[in-house]
Amino acid sequence: MQTLRAIYQDLIEVGTVQPDDAQLNVMPEFERIRTELSAPVKKGLFRKAPEPPKGLYLWGGVGRGKSMLMDLFVEHLEGIPARRVHFHAFMQEIHSAMHEVRKTGVEDAIAPVAADVAASVRLLAFDEMQITDITDAMIVGRLFQALFEDGVVVVTTSNRVPDELYKNGLNRDLFLPFIALIQEKMNVVELASPTDYRQDRLGGQPVYFTPVNAEARAAMDAVWDDLAGGKGEVLVLKVKGRDVEVPAFRNGVARAGFHDLCGKPLGPGDYLALAEAVKVLMLDGVPALSRNNFNEAKRFVTMIDALYEAKVRLICSAAAKPEMLYLEGEGTFEFERTASRLREMQSEGWGL
Ligand SMILES: Nc1ncnc2c1ncn2[C@@H]1O[C@H](COP(=O)(O)OP(=O)(O)OP(=O)(O)O)[C@@H](O)[C@H]1O
Ligand SMILES: [Mg+2]
Numbered sequence: 001m002q003t004l005r006a007i008y009q010d011l012i013e014v015g016t017v018q019p020d021d022a023q024l025n026v027m028p029e030f031e032r033i034r035t036e037l038s039a040p041v042k043k044g045l046f047r048k049a050p051e052p053p054k055g056l057y058l059w060g061g062v063g064r065g066k067s068m069l070m071d072l073f074v075e076h077l078e079g080i081p082a083r084r085v086h087f088h089a090f091m092q093e094i095h096s097a098m099h100e101v102r103k104t105g106v107e108d109a110i111a112p113v114a115a116d117v118a119a120s121v122r123l124l125a126f127d128e129m130q131i132t133d134i135t136d137a138m139i140v141g142r143l144f145q146a147l148f149e150d151g152v153v154v155v156t157t158s159n160r161v162p163d164e165l166y167k168n169g170l171n172r173d174l175f176l177p178f179i180a181l182i183q184e185k186m187n188v189v190e191l192a193s194p195t196d197y198r199q200d201r202l203g204g205q206p207v208y209f210t211p212v213n214a215e216a217r218a219a220m221d222a223v224w225d226d227l228a229g230g231k232g233e234v235l236v237l238k239v240k241g242r243d244v245e246v247p248a249f250r251n252g253v254a255r256a257g258f259h260d261l262c263g264k265p266l267g268p269g270d271y272l273a274l275a276e277a278v279k280v281l282m283l284d285g286v287p288a289l290s291r292n293n294f295n296e297a298k299r300f301v302t303m304i305d306a307l308y309e310a311k312v313r314l315i316c317s318a319a320a321k322p323e324m325l326y327l328e329g330e331g332t333f334e335f336e337r338t339a340s341r342l343r344e345m346q347s348e349g350w351g352l
Contacts, residue, residue: 291329
């Protein structure tokens with residue numbers, strides 16, 4: 001079996017990856033888990049199942065390569081049943097599974113749902129663990145306790161150190177056992193690279209493609225491949241009991257068509273939730289805006305404001321340059337600010 005370090009070196013050689021000492025330093029953690037999981041299980045009637053390896057909680061600033069390293073690890077777990085999933089998506093699955101179980105009259109739904117998850121995987125790899133929702137905060141402790149008891153190994157990336165999870169959240173004292181559990185069952189390691197590679201990759205690259213044609217589509221596809229590095233999953237944001245769907249999401253990067261986000265009756269709260277959930281938004285096919293699509297234009301303005309405030313990177317294909325997008329109709333004056341923001345958001349150092 002080729003070591004992860006050797007696989008990483010290969011990527012350096014072909015030029016996909018720049019050598020990074022901080023990344024190399026966390027590699028042994030992934031290798032440890034990989035080796036322990038690959039060890040053959042000695043069977044015997046009276047032999048106790050071996051203690052599963054400690055997991056890994058890899059945290060650090062944006063664009064440091066946490067998701068990339070975790071993906072590298074997951075892709076090379078030959079034969080070990082593992083699942084890589086965005087933390088938010090996983091928790092939504094858990095909530096709906098619990099909902100189904102409760103319908104059958106079972107009161108403690110966590111145990112059977114956890115058992116179900118544990119039956120199909122030995123390792124769960126979560127991208128972007130963060131807890132902002134009280135319904136998540138109140139169940140993760142018992143959920144993960146059950147998963148760990150069933151021998152599941154957990155690896156996760158996060159932008160926060162465990163102590164800062166669900167910071168200032170409601171009823172946080174009830175959440176604290178989860179932090180203790182993380183510290184007990186996972187090695188907490190910081191990826192302290194000085195480089196934000198996402199920013200690096202975007203630097204000097206065009207991020208605004210016009211007009212909307214096959215060429216723009218191909219350019220957008222290439223950016224997606226580079227930044228997201230794989231197939232996306234649907235991201236469902238729960239906003240005031242409603243679902244806001246983003247068609248593709250991976251690795252902090254979301255991709256949607258203009259109509260997915262501006263052609264539906266979404267409001268400021270929805271765009272704020274979107275801006276909070278993603279680091280980069282790729283938006284395909286912004287049309288020319290006018291009085292004919294006034295509502296779409298208005299939503300677009302609201303969305304750009306939310307993205308701008310949250311310093312989300314925007315990459316889009318559009319019918320025209322920002323200042324030529326909205327030439328006539330009510331709201332042209334307001335749109336000047338949007339155009340200016342769109343221009344600013346294209347600059348290399350923006351969002352830093
Ligand atoms: N050593 C490297 N050389 C070149 N590119 C890299 C390197 N490490 C990571 N990248 C690339 O930089 C981008 C950001 O990396 P990644 O998504 O893994 O960061 P992250 O730490 O998960 O960030 P976030 O906390 O925002 O999710 C990705 O496109 C990734 O492939
Ligand atoms: Mg990431």
